[in-house]
Amino acid sequence: MPWQPPSLSVTWPSYFRPTPEDQKALGDTVRDDLDANLITLKTAVEKRAEFYGIKDVAAYVEELEQAKADKMAEMHDAMAAMGAGADNDDDDPDGDDDGDQGQKDPPKVGAPVPPKPGGNAPRGGKAAPGAPGNGGARRRKGRGKRPPKGDRGGPAAPRRG
Numbered sequence: 001m002p003w004q005p006p007s008l009s010v011t012w013p014s015y016f017r018p019t020p021e022d023q024k025a026l027g028d029t030v031r032d033d034l035d036a037n038l039i040t041l042k043t044a045v046e047k048r049a050e051f052y053g054i055k056d057v058a059a060y061v062e063e064l065e066q067a068k069a070d071k072m073a074e075m076h077d078a079m080a081a082m083g084a085g086a087d088n089d090d091d092d093p094d095g096d097d098d099g100d101q102g103q104k105d106p107p108k109v110g111a112p113v114p115p116k117p118g119g120n121a122p123r124g125g126k127a128a129p130g131a132p133g134n135g136g137a138r139r140r141k142g143r144g145k146r147p148p149k150g151d152r153g154g155p156a157a158p159r160r161g
Helices: 020-035 041-052 057-082
Strands: none
Touching: 020 057, 041 057
16 A cells, blocks of 8 residues: 555644734624624634633534523513514514504594695795796785886986986
8 A cells, every 4th residue: 555645734823812903803793794694603603712712612502592592482471461462473564563464554634744746836935847836926015016117206316427
């Protein structure tokens, strides 16, 4: 049998100790990746195990999942006790649990009504282009149109020459 070299794999530790900023950045990255479902809980725990001194990753993950399940059961029981309904499956996206499956609710009585399109412009403003209204022109009360420039009455001002 001919000689075969043994397979070697070397795992080197970090050359420098991570700074607190490095540890925070790693923790934030792991948390963000876990929240975005890019990594599993086991991968996240493996990545942070050295920092927290976790020896048995599998047992730790199982403990975390059990604690999460217990908390969910406790919240479910509390909601049922308050009468919120234990069988709420979040089928109603608008969250009002009235059976409309996310359709818009009708406006409440006395709620403000939005203006109709093409209505008159607000006082003192210009109407929207193409909308009926006064075109933004306001008339002075009791005076009507101004007379032509030379017909305003009163003494005529001397002309400058």
